[in-house]
Amino acid sequence: MDETSSVAAPLIDAAETLARRLTADQPALLRHLCGVAAHATALAPTVAPDERESLIAAAWLHDIGKVPALRDTGMHSIDGARYLRREGWPPHVCDLVAYHSGSRFVAELRGLTAELCEFDDSDEAVTDALTAADQTTGQNGADVELDERMADMLARHSPDSPSVLVHPVREVYLRAATDRVHARAAGLKVGGS
Numbered sequence: 001m002d003e004t005s006s007v008a009a010p011l012i013d014a015a016e017t018l019a020r021r022l023t024a025d026q027p028a029l030l031r032h033l034c035g036v037a038a039h040a041t042a043l044a045p046t047v048a049p050d051e052r053e054s055l056i057a058a059a060w061l062h063d064i065g066k067v068p069a070l071r072d073t074g075m076h077s078i079d080g081a082r083y084l085r086r087e088g089w090p091p092h093v094c095d096l097v098a099y100h101s102g103s104r105f106v107a108e109l110r111g112l113t114a115e116l117c118e119f120d121d122s123d124e125a126v127t128d129a130l131t132a133a134d135q136t137t138g139q140n141g142a143d144v145e146l147d148e149r150m151a152d153m154l155a156r157h158s159p160d161s162p163s164v165l166v167h168p169v170r171e172v173y174l175r176a177a178t179d180r181v182h183a184r185a186a187g188l189k190v191g192g193s
């Protein structure tokens with residue numbers, strides 16, 4: 001979309017550089033980050049202009065906590081956010097990474113709510129956009145539908161894993177967030193902006 005070309009680039013460039021460095025030996029994870037960043041760029045018009053740079057930067061970085069060297073609590077959203085905070089990244093980017101894709105449900109189940117609350121939840125529109133971008137990108141970076149993404153998650157995790165155990169409640173959130181993003185995008189088209 002043309003509007004995204006006006007998104008300020010320095011933070012996004014830095015995020016892409018860091019993501020590529022951290023995932024140098026994890027090509028599948030990098031492909032996923034590339035795909036989510038592309039989706040976030042396409043969805044950027046659904047968030048306020050001053051949120052777009054953080055949204056796309058967070059998309060590049062949202063799963064870096066999966067890199068073994070960054071492991072801390074074992075919950076990747078928190079570990080990635082903590083790493084970025086230590087490295088001096090803007091708090092808003094750290095916040096988005098911490099809360100992406102309904103992480104609060106997993107944190108509650110794992111007893112990590114206090115650790116998650118080291119970070120602040122962001123405005124709904126930008127959190128929704130990052131979640132929708134993530135949930136419509138497959139593990140290898142391909143475009144997928146939300147149902148396919150959730151089915152893949154259920155197939156990859158054991159029945160007693162936190163991701164599977166919280167799925168009934170997180171699924172409701174993920175569908176609602178994705179629907180809100182689609183509604184905002186449709187509103188932009190109707191409004192001609």
Ligand SMILES: [Fe+2]
Pocket residue numbers: 032036062063134
């Ligand atoms: Fe992801």
